[in-house]
Amino acid sequence: MTMNRETILNIILAVLLIAVPLIAQAMDEPFIITLATKVAIFGMAGVGLNIALGYGGLVSFGHAAFFGIGGYAAGILASHALNYEPIMSTPFEINGTTQMIVIWVVALIASAVIALLIGAITLRTSGVYFIMITLAFAQMIYYFAISWPAYGGEDGLSIYVRNSFPGLNTLDPLSFFGLCAVMLGIVLAFSAVLIRSRFGLALQGARQNGQRMMAVGIAPFRVRLVAFVISAMITAWAGALYADLNRFVSPSMMSWHMSGEIMVFVILGGVGRLFGPVAGAALYIMLEHLLGSTFEFWQLPLGILLLVVVLFARGGLIGLLAGERKHA
Amino acid sequence: MFSLFLEQLLNGLQSGVMLFLMASGLTLVFGVMGLINLAHGSLYMVGAFACAAVAAWTGSFWLGLVGSLMAAAIAGALVEMIVIRRLYARDHLDQVLATFALILIFSEGTRWLFGSFPLFLSVPDVLSGTVVMPGGFQYPIFRLAIIIAGLTVAIGLFLLIGKTRLGIRIRAGEADRGMIAALGVNIDRLYTIVFALGAALAGLAGAFVGTTQSVQVGMGEPVLILAFVVIVIGGIGSIKGALIGSLLVGFTDTMGRFLLPIGFEAFFDPASATAIGSALASMLIYIVMALVLFLRPSGLFGTEA
Numbered sequence: 001m002t003m004n005r006e007t008i009l010n011i012i013l014a015v016l017l018i019a020v021p022l023i024a025q026a027m028d029e030p031f032i033i034t035l036a037t038k039v040a041i042f043g044m045a046g047v048g049l050n051i052a053l054g055y056g057g058l059v060s061f062g063h064a065a066f067f068g069i070g071g072y073a074a075g076i077l078a079s080h081a082l083n084y085e086p087i088m089s090t091p092f093e094i095n096g097t098t099q100m101i102v103i104w105v106v107a108l109i110a111s112a113v114i115a116l117l118i119g120a121i122t123l124r125t126s127g128v129y130f131i132m133i134t135l136a137f138a139q140m141i142y143y144f145a146i147s148w149p150a151y152g153g154e155d156g157l158s159i160y161v162r163n164s165f166p167g168l169n170t171l172d173p174l175s176f177f178g179l180c181a182v183m184l185g186i187v188l189a190f191s192a193v194l195i196r197s198r199f200g201l202a203l204q205g206a207r208q209n210g211q212r213m214m215a216v217g218i219a220p221f222r223v224r225l226v227a228f229v230i231s232a233m234i235t236a237w238a239g240a241l242y243a244d245l246n247r248f249v250s251p252s253m254m255s256w257h258m259s260g261e262i263m264v265f266v267i268l269g270g271v272g273r274l275f276g277p278v279a280g281a282a283l284y285i286m287l288e289h290l291l292g293s294t295f296e297f298w299q300l301p302l303g304i305l306l307l308v309v310v311l312f313a314r315g316g317l318i319g320l321l322a323g324e325r326k327h328a
Numbered sequence: 329m330f331s332l333f334l335e336q337l338l339n340g341l342q343s344g345v346m347l348f349l350m351a352s353g354l355t356l357v358f359g360v361m362g363l364i365n366l367a368h369g370s371l372y373m374v375g376a377f378a379c380a381a382v383a384a385w386t387g388s389f390w391l392g393l394v395g396s397l398m399a400a401a402i403a404g405a406l407v408e409m410i411v412i413r414r415l416y417a418r419d420h421l422d423q424v425l426a427t428f429a430l431i432l433i434f435s436e437g438t439r440w441l442f443g444s445f446p447l448f449l450s451v452p453d454v455l456s457g458t459v460v461m462p463g464g465f466q467y468p469i470f471r472l473a474i475i476i477a478g479l480t481v482a483i484g485l486f487l488l489i490g491k492t493r494l495g496i497r498i499r500a501g502e503a504d505r506g507m508i509a510a511l512g513v514n515i516d517r518l519y520t521i522v523f524a525l526g527a528a529l530a531g532l533a534g535a536f537v538g539t540t541q542s543v544q545v546g547m548g549e550p551v552l553i554l555a556f557v558v559i560v561i562g563g564i565g566s567i568k569g570a571l572i573g574s575l576l577v578g579f580t581d582t583m584g585r586f587l588l589p590i591g592f593e594a595f596f597d598p599a600s601a602t603a604i605g606s607a608l609a610s611m612l613i614y615i616v617m618a619l620v621l622f623l624r625p626s627g628l629f630g631t632e633a
Binding site: 053133144304 | 358364411414415420421422424425426428429430431432433435436437439440549553556557559560564603606607610611614615617618621622625626627
């Protein structure tokens with residue numbers, strides 16, 4: 001296998017992401033480990049969005065809804081388990097759980113169902129309509145979470161003890177980082193396989209020219225819908241991990257600022273690039289940390305920087321370091 | 329009960345009219361320049377802060393209103409000339425991201441200048457107090473004045489678009505920008521004017537609404553999203569659609585919040601009726617939007633899909 005510059009860059013990024021927390025552990029800096037965990041989780045959310053946005057050309061401005069659904073799956077199941085209240089008792093009893101694996105499965109199923117509904121309506125439109133309608137659906141779910149009092153409403157829901165994973169002490173920062181990093185690796189590998197598969201080629205073909213896809217007998221709507229659902233599921237999975245990282249979930253996970261941030265990770269790193277979201281998330285969190293510790297109004301320079309990137313540095317970080325995309 | 333219903337209808341009309349001031353600028357900018365502008369809510373915030381600052385400084389609400397129009401128009405023109413102009417040829421993704429960055433800049437800049445505490449605008453003496461309406465209920469004069477002012481501006485906007493030279497150029501710009509540039513219209517200046525006009529309308533709405541609520545950073549964002557819903561329902565680029573959409577959203581939202589909790593009391597106990605009713609009411613306009621799009625994917629008066 002010949003390695004092009006992007007592959008080498010991806011390997012460097014992966015090594016850095018794993019090395020930084022290990023060094024931080026040796027230097028007894030748990031906060032840095034938490035930052036790296038955040039990068040892994042946000043990177044994962046971005047990898048999800050990148051499938052719709054980067055490969056499918058579907059500019060979803062509502063992925064925070066799925067991120068939040070994943071978070072609430074963790075929060076709701078854990079709160080029932082920790083309070084010993086069954087979720088429902090008739091006709092049969094369903095109890096909460098603190099097992100991450102069960103939580104993830106619930107998060108994936110719930111997000112898939114909701115993404116299928118939202119996608120079936122929104123994918124009838126395109127362009128600006130699609131952007132605004134995905135945003136509007138996310139707002140609808142956001143307001144529902146705020147006004148529904150059973151799970152904390154606007155105040156959110158605390159997860160008193162981080163949920164558990166067999167054979168792992170999830171409360172140890174480095175172990176939890178390891179878990180998140182492995183999940184990120186799985187999602188990256190899945191994404192790499194997906195875009196090279198027949199399905200991935202059809203998706204990218206639908207982005208470039210829907211009518212030609214129809215001419216060769218592939219319905220773009222169905223391909224896009226499946227991609228939208230997969231994209232939402234990955235983002236929801238990241239959301240479940242994020243809730244466990246903070247041991248807290250609130251409607252702000254679903255706010256449109258969050259949707260914007262996930263989009264920023266993808267674009268800052270490079271749209272349609274495998275490691276783009278990870279690079280973008282890492283850059284964003286480093287900036288947030290560095291600017292935030294020196295300047296109270298750190299979003300001001302961040303906004304200016306973002307503006308400069310959009311106006312003058314197209315292709316994001318990966319594009320800057322590894323050149324243009326090969327099969328654009 | 330009936331007078332309460334009438335009062336809520338008026339509130340719905342007021343919210344619809346204010347939404348129209350926001351949505352008309354947004355839909356004009358999209359229709360003429362093909363630009364999706366998330367920072368429109370920031371211009372609304374600029375208008376509210378300018379009104380509060382000028383009113384506090386001079387002691388006159390009216391000067392504050394003038395200040396809000398001027399500040400928002402100037403901010404709009406500057407932003408158009410420095411940033412927005414570079415985005416017309418870009419795809420929507422770049423536009424979303426760049427205007428998202430503008431929101432960060434505007435919000436954080438305003439927080440830096442004015443602090444995080446909300447400001448309050450007081451209603452001028454002439455318009456304070458209430459008036460007895462037909463049906464026998466008291467209604468604040470100021471809200472009534474907002475409705476009248478908003479409707480006046482709406483009529484003015486329709487006249488501007490329909491009857492003036494500038495309006496002809498704007499409509500021509502929507503139809504074919506290359507052609508009107510070839511006919512010798514300074515397209516750059518036209519775009520700046522349209523953007524500043526939309527900004528001024530948003531700023532005016534900010535000043536009005538800031539008087540009934542509080543003036544704070546982030547106040548523009550909920551309104552911005554409602555305005556998006558409005559123009560998606562009405563059809564992006566259509567002023568008529570923006571008007572119908574605004575009124576539809578204003579009434580649906582206000583009446584939903586008022587009627588749904590009452591309606592659910594027929595089926596549930598009062599506490600859960602309020603909970604379910606208000607949860608559903610907060611989602612109602614999005615449900616209406618989804619329905620409209622399901623039936624007409626490019627909105628009620630939209631032409632382009």
